[in-house]
Amino acid sequence: METTNTPKPKKKRDRVATGVHLVYILLLLVTVLFVIRLVGIQLNYTPGPKLARVITQTSVEKVLEPKRGAILSDNGSPLAISVPVYTIHMDCTVRKETYARMTDKERGAELEAAWLEKARRLSEGLSKELGDRSAAQYYELIRSGRENRRQYELICKDVDHQTYKNLLKLPLFNEPSHRGGMISDSRIIRLHPYGELALRTLGYVRPGQSRSHVGLEGKFDYAIHGKEGSEWMREVDNKALVRDYTKPFIPATDGYDIRTTLNIDIQDIADAALREQILGDTMVEGGCAVVMDVKTGAIKAMVNLLRDPKTDRLGETLNMAIGRVGEPGSIFKTVTLMTVIEDGYIKSLDDKIPTNHGRIYTFEPDRHILDYEREHHTNQIPIIEGFKVSSNYMFQYLADKYYGKDPKRFLDKLYTYKLGEAFDFDLSGLATPHISSPNAPGWGQTSLCSVAFGYSTEETPLHMLTFYNGIANKGRLMKPYLVESIEDHGRIIEKKGPAVLNGKICSTATADTLVRALKSVTEEGTAKRLKGASCTVAGKTGTSRVLMPGIGYKDSEGRFKNQGTFVGFFPAEDPQYSIIAVVYSKPSHQSFYGGTYPAAAVRRIVDQMYNSGMIDKKI
Amino acid sequence: MAEEKRKWKIKDLGTFLVNMLWAALRGELLIKLNIGKYFPQIIYTFVLFALIILFSLGVDATMVKVENNKEILHDLEVLHTQKSYELQQLNRRTRISSLLEELGSELAPPAKPAEHR
Structure with a gap:
């Protein structure tokens, strides 16, 4: 078969197909260049700092503040809680330069006027919300701040969260700060719903101050504070921030709550x-009162009122109940009486001692003894009579007779009553009592006698109350405490509760004898104000001169300071609460006694507690 | 007679690359590679990419909601604390007495404890 070389007919080129083919070639070239550029960037390109900042997704570390724990009363009512408060400043100059520099001056002026109009509406909102200035005053503040280039003008200080949220809705404040000028700072403050009640006991924490940790807040800061956490935040669309899960997240641990014993x-x-x-007697410097549960030692109330020398106002500014040591005076006679009874030297309160015209050593004659001698035509006085009228001579005599040759035996007893040591307490600052020692310089023949009636020894009100509480508790000395438990949203983390300082400071019989003696004081003795109270009170008054450091008992003008005390417990037949009230005077020529203000305050407390059903009536 | 196995030479690789280039220029590369039979897998891959992007955006949007809700919860917590504070202030015994006195009420603290029957 013959083959012929006939040429193939030429294909007619379609124009559309040619055009599409050209576009395809172009796109292919662009793609190739694109791929080459991509590879080049991966291998060989470092972006400039501005571009790197824009294209790099950064995470910002945010510290998570823990929520400070609350301090609660015995029934869970909050006594101290934390809330945020906000201080707002304003940069009045925002956008001013931008508007001033605009090439279109008319437009710049329009924008400036619009900004000022917003400032006017802001001022109306501020006046309505804050109420401390008129709208015109706020506007003038902002306008003059803008004119005088003030960039940190104070608008309001320490407003609450709700007010802050309302302010954020106002014109200018609802814009970003570089447009609206709002600068806000927040801090957490502690609020006390019950005002000044127990404020010094609750205390505070103020870092940077010399006494930065005070009261329960200070002592238990380790539990209440909590632990900071941290999280990383990354930016997403619309400049919103969300948690970056690729980075570590440490949640904040909120602080624990403290449940106190305070009612x-x-x-x-x-x-x-x-x-x-x-309040009404400006010669009174201040006073304190403590109420304690007899069986457990739980402190139900602790009041400390000190008069401000400038304003005369009484405030909780110093914890005198635990921090002020002073010579207790006559309330210390019960200590002497307990010792002589417990050691068997006194069998009964009806035992008698010679009156000796109230004289012993170089002490001034005791006028109570002289009065008794005169009234009863006798030279013997029963112990109970001397105790009722708070005779100094009686206790000087007893101490000297039974312990004069070996005063250490008497003084050692005071230590068993915990009157010589600052035990571990739920507040810092419990002062250390001082008891004279025969080995100390200045100890003389009359020193033991001084101790016996409440001088030459220094005690805090809390120590004396603890001792009397021991009598009420049949000789069982309970440690006073303020913190019942540490809790986390109601779940108990650590239970504190009652503790015993000394299981038996005296026998039950001695305790009963002392109760009888103390009842006689309130019924017929120096604390007669308490007779007829809603329930029977047993206790002792005391009045002592306060030693002024560097001055003595009297200053150059003959003025002196007094400390009047009443300490006891109620109901006397079955004690449920023990109480102490101490009042301190300023230097003056006037005297006041434990049987006046302190006893009157205790009477009021007992009556109100009883009438309010706080005392169990089943006796 | 058995076919001899073809031995690949370097020259063949060059021919292959030139053929691929001409196919790419002519727009016939994918046809030559017989990509057509993998078309569903390619579409599926692109759908997966789209879904991943959508889900990622959805997660970010949810995270933004979470942060906004945290802010709302914090506001409510603070409001609750402040209201509790205001309520407790009214619970104080002496404050109640003074409020009653201001309102002219005859109600006073009890003069004696309640009787138990």
Whole structure:
């Protein structure tokens, strides 16, 4: 078969197909260049700092602040809680330069006027919300701040969260700060719903100050504070921030709550009662009162009122109940009486001692003894009579007779009553008592006698109350405490509760004898104000001169400071609460006694507690 | 007679590459590679990419909602604390007495404890 070389007919080129083919070639070239550029960037390109900042997704570390734990009363009512407050400043100059530099001056002026109009509406909102200035005043503040280039003008200080949220809705404040000028700072403050009640006991933490940790807040800061956490935040669309899960997240641990033993009703009653007694007498420097549960040692109320020398106002500014040591005076006679009874030297309160015209050593004759001698035509006085009228001579005589040759035996007893040591307490600052020692310089023949009636020894009100509480508790000395438990949203983390300082400071019989003696004081003795109270009170008054450091008992003008005390427990037949009230005077020529303000305050407290059903009536 | 197995030479690789280049220029590369039979897998891959992007955007949007809700919860917590504070202030015994006195009420603290029957 023959083959012929006939040429193939030429294909007619379609124009559309040619055009599409050209576009395809172009796109292919662009793609090839694109791929080459991509490879080049991966291998060989470092972006400039501005571009790197824009294209790099950064995470920002945010510190998570823990929520500070609350301090609660015995029934869970909050006594101290944390809330945020906000201080707002304003940069009045925002956008001013931008508008001024615009090439279109008319447009710049329009924008400036619009900004000022917003400032006017902002001022109306501020006046309505804050209420401390008129709208015109706020506008003038902002306008003059803008004119005078003030960039940190104070608008308001320490406003609450709700007010802050309302301010954020106002014109200018609802814009970013570089447009609206709002600068806000927040801090957490502690609020006390019950005002000044137990404020010093609750305390505070103020870092940077010399006494930065005070009261329960200070002592238990380790539990209440909590632990900071941290999280990383990354930016997403619309400049919103969300948590970056690729980075570590440490949640904040909120602080624990402290449940105290304080009963807010008893605290209120005690505060009002003490205030009522001492507010009107400007010669009174201040006073304190403590109410304690007999069986457990739980402190139900602790009041400390000190007069401000400038304003004369009584405030909780110093914890005198634990921090002020002083010569206790006659309330210490019960200590002497307990010792002589417990050691068997006194069998009964009806035992008698010679009156000796009230003289012993170089002490001034005791006028109570002289009065008794005169009234009863006798030279013997029963112990109970001397105790009722708070005779110094009686206790000087007893101490000297039974312990004069070996005073250490008597003084050692004081240490068993925990009157010589600052035990571990739920507040910092419990002062250390001081008991004279035969080995100390200045100890003389009369020193033991001084100790016996409450001088030459220094005690805090809390120490004396603890001792009397031991009598009420049949000789069982309970440690006073303020913190019942540490909790986390109601779940108990650590239970504190009652503790015993000394299981038996005296026998039950001795305790009963002392109760009888103390009842006689309130029924017929120096604390007669308490006779007829809603329930029977047993206790002792005391009045002592306060030693002024570097001056002595009297200053150059003959003025002196007094400390009047009443300490006891109620109901006397079956004690449920023990109580102490102490009042301190300023230097003056006037005397006041434990049987006046302190006893009157205690009477009021007892009556109100009883009438309010706080005392179990089944006796 | 059995076919001898073809031995690949370097020259063949060059021919292959030139053929691929001409196919690419002519727009016939994918046809030559017989990509057509993998078309569903290619579409599926692109759908997966789209879904991943959508889900990622959805997650970010949800995270933004979470952060906004945290802010709302914090506001409510603070409001609750402030209201509790205001309520407790009214619970104070002496404050109640003074409020009653201001309102002219005859109600006073009890003069004696309640009777138990």
